[in-house]
Amino acid sequence: MARQDDPAQIRARFHDVVNMSAGEIEKWLETDESQAVGFKRDGGESIGHASGRQIVHILRTPPEELDGGDYAHMRKVAGFVRRHLAQGPHQEHRIPGSRWRYSLMNWGHDPLKD
Known part of the structure; x- marks a missing residue:
């Protein structure tokens, strides 16, 4: 059985x-909708928006070049997306323009792609 901290398992969960691809996330992060959602510390960039930028970095980095911070973020992303999906509306009520969907997209997951 693989350890929970095994890099291959962390990458698989991520x-x-x-x-979403790195290109899709980058394009999304440039939109007003992306920048309008999420918790913002001190009125700056939202946590989810900053996460999206880090996800793009991870997606574009070869696995052998990822560091501990990248793996910590991958664990955070997997946990956030799973929790957010569990708290969200049922499939038949998922609205394309919802803040719920937009927040997930900042974290690299488009629920309408499921």
């Missing part, structure tokens, strides 16, 4: 929940 890639299970991130269903």
Whole structure:
């Protein structure tokens, strides 16, 4: 059985929940909708928006070049997306323009792609 801290397992969980490409995330992060959602510390960039930028970095980095901070963020992303999906509306009520969807997209997951 693989350890929970095994890099291959962390990458697998991350890639299970991130269903947007680096290019899709970058394009999304440039939109007003992306920048309008999420918790903002001190009125600056939201945590989810900053996460999206880090996800793009991770997706574009070869696995052998990822560091401990990257793996910590991958664990955070997998946990956030799974919790957010569990708290969200049922499939038939998922509205394309909802803040719920937009927040998830900042974290690299488009629920309408499921």
